Amino acid sequence: MPTGVHIRDARRQLFEAAERVLLRDGPSALTSRSVTTEADCAKGVLHRHFADFDEFLAELVQERIAGVGDLAATLRAAAGTGTVQANLASALTDVLDPTALAMVSLVFFRDEVRARLRGTGVPVLAEAREMLTAYLAEERALGRIAADADVDNVALSLIGAGHLLFAGRRGGPPPAEEVDRLVATVIADVVQRRLL
Structure with a gap:
């Protein structure tokens, strides 16, 4: 997805993508790249909403x-x-x-x-x-x-x-x-x- 394209509810989209990767491929396959690829967005979208990938995962669990x-x-x-x-x-x-x-x-x-x-x-x-x-x-x-x-x-x-x-x-x-x-x-x- 090109930079600058607005993503509606990016956090929700990223969380849902992470759940799909986790269910399909397990925790070892869960990376920022696999999540953003699954969510069909730029990797920077994740880092714009979360300080780092572990913070993203902690919020997913929360x-x-x-x-x-x-x-x-x-x-x-x-x-x-x-x-x-x-x-x-x-x-x-x-x-x-x-x-x-x-x-x-x-x-x-x-x-x-x-x-x-x-x-x-x-x-x-x-x-x-x-x-x-x-x-x-x-x-x-x-x-x-x-x-x-x-x-x-x-x-x-x-x-x-x-x-x-x-x-x-x-x-x-x-x-x-x-x-x-x-x-x-x-x-x-x-x-x-x-x-x-």
């Missing part, structure tokens, strides 16, 4: 983290409706989509990005755990799981097991039955003890 916040609001609103198992299975499928898993790989692959995203836990997965913890606390308050349920550790178990189930799959998420079975196994104790 945008995904913000999306987890949107999912969290939807999940908390579901407390008290449907079944706890179905709500959790749906949330895991949404939060552990291929793009989110690719972002986790990117954070592990690039030390500088990880350093810029200082926090506790693995970015994206840590926020997903917080999302599930908040939801489970709501369900505990409503009496739909055991009153003494350790919701933080149940959420950690769901995220850890869910990440293992979803990661590395080609062609989409695992079958819904597998996700349901995983969730049922992890929450069985807190659901059964509620009934006692």
Whole structure:
């Protein structure tokens, strides 16, 4: 693309291009050149909006983290409706989509990005755990799981097991039955003890 041509919402265009490269070719293929080529723009466009490529990647991950916040609001609103198992299975499928898993790989692959995203836990997965913890606390308050349920550790178990189930799959998420079975196994104790 020639210099001087206005790009509408360049940041969005660059982020979408980076996600396509990341999903298609993995974190090792993610370079400023591959992103700008995919976005069909001059390399200078990226550097006009970001101090350097690692800042761009950190903001890409932060945008995904913000999306987890949107999912969290939807999940908390579901407390008290449907079944706890179905709500959790749906949330895991949404939060552990291929793009989110690719972002986790990117954070592990690039030390500088990880350093810029200082926090506790693995970015994206840590926020997903917080999302599930908040939801489970709501369900505990409503009496739909055991009153003494350790919701933080149940959420950690769901995220850890869910990440293992979803990661590395080609062609989409695992079958819904597998996700349901995983969730049922992890929450069985807190659901059964509620009934006692």
